[in-house]
Amino acid sequence: MKRRLFVSIGGAAALAGCARISNAVNDNGLVHSIIGAAQPLDHALIGTHGRVRTYRESDIDADFRIDSLDTPSDSHYRDLVKTDYAGYRLVVDGAVEAKQVFALAELRAMQTYSEITRHDCVEGWSAIGKWAGVPLATVLAMAKPTPATRYVVFHCFDRDSGGQPYYESLDLHEAAHPQTVLALALNDRPLEPDHGAPVRLRVPTQLGYKSAKWVYRVELADSFRAIHGGNGGYWEDQGYEWYAGI
Numbered sequence: 203m204k205r206r207l208f209v210s211i212g213g214a215a216a217l218a219g220c221a222r223i224s225n226a227v228n229d230n231g232l233v234h235s236i237i238g239a240a241q242p243l244d245h246a247l248i249g250t251h252g253r254v255r256t257y258r259e260s261d262i263d264a265d266f267r268i269d270s271l272d273t274p275s276d277s278h279y280r281d282l283v284k285t286d287y288a289g290y291r292l293v294v295d296g297a298v299e300a301k302q303v304f305a306l307a308e309l310r311a312m313q314t315y316s317e318i319t320r321h322d323c324v325e326g327w328s329a330i331g332k333w334a335g336v337p338l339a340t341v342l343a344m345a346k347p348t349p350a351t352r353y354v355v356f357h358c359f360d361r362d363s364g365g366q367p368y369y370e371s372l373d374l375h376e377a378a379h380p381q382t383v384l385a386l387a388l389n390d391r392p393l394e395p396d397h398g399a400p401v402r403l404r405v406p407t408q409l410g411y412k413s414a415k416w417v418y419r420v421e422l423a424d425s426f427r428a429i430h431g432g433n434g435g436y437w438e439d440q441g442y443e444w445y446a447g448i
């Protein structure tokens with residue numbers, strides 16, 4: 203499949219600038235200390251950009267498009283769906299002081315976020331939906347990133363026809379943004395398998411491919427160079443920009 207990036211040259215240069223600022227902020231001990239205290243980052247204080255706009259119930263698109271590799275069809279994922287995800291565990295590990303393992307019920311009990319935001323796919327379509335879940339910052343604070351941590355890598359159940367798994371990554375700064383969530387529900391219903399059930403990332407400040415579906419592992423790391431193709435994501439390994447801020 204050939205995909206086209208809807209980013210102009212000027213836009214790409216601006217994005218590279220944002221990425222530099224983002225990395226500088228990410229290196230700042232402030233980000234670590236705020237995450238350690240389980241406080242959402244104050245983007246007005248820190249710089250880069252603030253919250254994305256939110257919408258009204260009446261703006262919700264009844265039909266939220268699906269855009270991904272095939273919904274996993276292996277027996278492990280099928281069994282999870284059949285048993286209402288009883289055996290599902292989300293592992294948070296890597297460069298952390300306190301590895302975490304969550305069952306779905308535990309994540310549901312931690313749900314505090316619900317907002318109506320717009321999803322923007324790089325291919326040019328958008329959809330407005332109400333996403334609910336656990337702020338990623340909450341989970342990161344529990345895992346306690348080590349001072350060396352710079353990135354958060356998301357590992358997914360799906361693979362392409364060549365067997366390559368989907369994955370994504372954010373820097374710690376973007377990961378701790380108050381609107382970056384491990385989403386459990388769309389439009390007041392538990393996620394459907396096609397939308398990434400039982401747990402998917404939702405990053406409304408970034409283009410759609412950053413919002414990894416079917417996440418089973420959140421790995422904290424000082425670098426993503428040694429992970430899969432080394433560019434921080436499935437599409438990044440085929441040339442997409444790693445920094446996909448909107």
Ligand SMILES: Nc1nc2c(c(=O)[nH]1)N[C@H]1C(S)=C(S)[C@@H](COP(=O)(O)O)O[C@H]1N2
Binds near residue numbers: 266270271358411
């Ligand atoms: N695991 C996984 N996550 C993924 C993808 C994918 O192929 N696999 N596609 C991405 C892309 S390109 C988009 S636009 C959104 C689409 O999310 P939706 O299918 O829930 O609309 O998921 C993103 N997350």
Ligand SMILES: [Mo]
Binds near residue numbers: 323324325411
């Ligand atoms: Mo997309």
